[in-house]
Structures are given as structure tokens and as C-alpha cells.
Amino acid sequence: MRLVPLTFALCLVSGVALAQELAPLNDLKACRLDAELVSLSFSYDGGACEETGNGSVDLVESGTATVTIPIVSTAESAPCRW
Secondary structure (H helix, E strand, C coil): CCCCCCCEEEEEEECCCCCCCCCCEEEEEEEECCCCCEEEEEEECCCCCEEECCCEEEEEECCEEEEEEEEEECCCCCCCCC
16 A cells, blocks of 8 residues: 555634634644554644634545544633633
8 A cells, every 4th residue: 555645734613703813723743653543733722712622534535634623612611711
């Protein structure tokens, strides 16, 4: 099987108002563990009432994958961390 480097396109879906600018991802790292498994790590310094949700991966073609990590508002479900 030919190994093709994976390219990640990060798409952030926001649960907050569209006019509000999202915080950037910091320290983004991807490491191919084997032919089918990639480890992805990053830091997200969002707002006091935001956290990252469960990510999902869609294999597109030619070894390129799209990773989606939603940003979830916690303002109504839990106290905000200040």
C-alpha cells in the first residue's frame, strides 16, 4: 500500500454568533501512527463559555482527510470558567 501524506483541512463550526471571531488553533501537530491511524493534537484558547466538541474525520481522496472540530457554547449547560 502506497503511503500518501495526509493533509488536514481544519473546518471550525461555531455555536456562537457568526460575527464573533474564533480563537486560532495553537500548537497544531499531526503524527501518522500507521497506515490507518493519525494522532492530532492542538490547543484552543476560546472564550470562557466555549470548549471543543468531539471531532470527526472524513477521508476524501488520495490520502487527504478533512477534520472537523466543532466549538460548543457551554453558557447554558454549565457555569462559564473565568
